[in-house]
Amino acid sequence: MATQPILQIHQLQKKFGRFQALKDITFSVNAGEVFGFIGPNGAGKSTTIRVLLGLIRATGGSATIFGQDVWHDSVTIHQRLAYVPGDVYLWPNLTGGEIIDLLLKMNGTAHSDKTDALIKQFGLDPTKKARTYSKGNRQKVALIAAFSQDADFYIFDEPTSGLDPLNERVFQEAVLDLKQRGKAVLLSSHILSEVERMCDRIGIIREGQIIETGSLAEMRHLTRTMVTVTLGDDFDVTTLPGVHGVTAGHQAHEWQFAVEDSQLATIMATLAQHQVMALQSTPPTLEDLFMHYYTGKE
């Protein structure tokens, strides 16, 4: 039996008055998968997530979690869902410890040994009033509550923007642990290295539209590989087919350029005839991909 995706979004749309915030969002997230959701500020990431949580109502298309409608069945869905918002706002006169416990209780779970372990790992002082927490500490409160929960689907909206590198590591390990336990994770993030390291598949959103989904390996084929080469003769690399942005290097006969993946084999064969002395090729990073989609350049 083919397993049904945990999250399924089909041509989702949302209008705020005249402003079309979401035009066409279509993607799905499967069990045991970490899905990276990337895009610049204002592209519609948080709006999409708020539709998924039933906080706002879609004006078109459909979205289901566990096969249930995100608006009508939100309460049922939320029993098996954990969420960490991008900007965590906490009730100022409650302590972090009280908030963690309250959030857990509202899910029908309770404070466990795991919660204590997480509080220790993240280095949170749970006796402080939320009013006195920094942004990072507020995020920790929400993260600890989410990770102590035994949900089937986790949504993180830019969860590490206020965390230090040590806590970021703790977060990443916890997410990988979720993945191993077969949970589905939707991770919206600006930190592309984090997405690159953790996500199985990625969706890129621009101006309310998903413009690309797939694994990083699949996406790399859509862009160019950076090549740095030092040749033994005066060959002019600009004559090669499918190279872009050629620049001369620091030494004589050293070149840097980008190659379209489809032309890679031809170019390598040509270069081999010109006494290659050194060759470095770098696959496109997610950042390159991101820039490619957003600026239309490499």
Added chain:
Amino acid sequence: MSRYGRTGQLIRLAFRRDRFRILMWIVILAALMASVAWKFEDIYGTQSEIAAIKGTLASPGIVAMFGAFSFKGKVTTAEIFANEMLLFMALIQVVMNLALSVHATRGEEDLGITELVRSHAVGTAAPLAAAAWELVIVNGLLGILYSVGLTAANMPGASLEGNWLIGIGLATTGLLFGFLGLLTAQVADHSASATGIAYTLFGISYLARMITDVQHPRLTWWSPLGWVEKLAPYNDANWLPVWLSLATALILFGLAVMANNRRDLGAGALTTRPGKRRASAFLRGPLSLLWRRQRNVIIAWILAVIIFGVAYGTVFNTIGDILKTNPTMQQVFGAAMVHEANHKVLLSFTSLLAVVMAAVATIPGIQLILKAHTDETRGWLEAVYARPVSRTRLFFSYVGPAFLTSTLAYIGGLGGIVVMGDASLDHVKDGISAHEFWQGIAGQLPEIWVFLGIAVLLVGCWPRIKTFTWLYLALGFVSVYMGSLLKLPSWVKNVTPAGWMPRIPQHAVDWTTFSWMIGLAIVLVIVGWLGYRRRDLQMR
């Protein structure tokens, strides 16, 4: 860079930031003062009208509400005006000043704006000084507008000195409490706490004024709020209260500067203490969360209304004893008639107080209902809604406690008046009976619930205009409280639910009106609830 460097720029910034709220306050207050003054000759122009109202104003019940004023010789229209309006205007102006002062100082600091400002080349005390100047300018401007308005109205018996004394006297009273707000904003470590302390002190000065006014008006000098009564602008102009207010304001500002210099940014003398490591077993859902967050406010409101009621009750014996003002009456009419008359006076006094209590008791309920939307826009509900918590459950976690709080506060307040009042009487039978008390409860609860229902409707369907609820409540209060003194046309009273029911317990409850008002409140709540279930939540 001096301590006050770039204060000037910050003052301009403050006016840019607060321009709408300042404009709204100034327009409303100045228009209120000028329009009442303008109309006043029509209301109390003739000697017979003046003589009639003079007796009313001297009765202890009215003294408790409007202050004790002394009349000498021939009483003029302007004197009556000063008597009715001075304390009332001062109260509104104090509310304005407390709101502006805490907002401009601790409010900005809570938002992190002060941190940003202080990182630039501005003096350490400049934000505080700018807030002080903002208050000086706003109060000064209002004072001038009052004086000019009064001069233009040209009431019989008014003098130029009296007009300016009222303007400047109200301005300095406002400033005094504004600077009190500046001080509490330095002492507390967040704005809610600063506002709470300031209002407690304001409440104490109000109660002190009321009790001393009824019993020993000379002692009213001990309450800063009582100083406005001592201006006596049109019969015996006295500038001493102005100087007293100014001196007190300066001392308060000095203390605020001292506190500001000694503290760290974001800190206060009353610091937020660490709390529990784990949540108690009680804290487990939206309802207990609201109680945990708001219990101090809810309890404080209910207690405050009860204390307010008890304080009014203490004057029953003075008010409800006609023989004190008219010793020959018993010989003329006989004891039974006198007791009957005493009872009538107390009934009428209690009816007026019931209006005040209902308005005051409605405030915490509206606050709680509007909080459902404030919390939403602050992002505090996002975490709750990501849990299996339905819209309905969360909505009624605010609406339920709101109705309960207002209801309890009103019953407590009226109970405080009646229990304390009856206990203070020499002849208990002159007092308010249990039946009359319950009539009083049934008479005002529908009005409270309709006001709350309107708040529910707006939060559910049109949250952007939720502030309208406050204006509507204010209109209802003013139209009933001041309506008969200002002889407002009866349609004004009928604009809000405050005027739909006859004065109770003076009159009997109209059960038809009672039923449809309850029905209306229920409809408002249901429509608001349906709207809330359908609409998008508003997040940052």
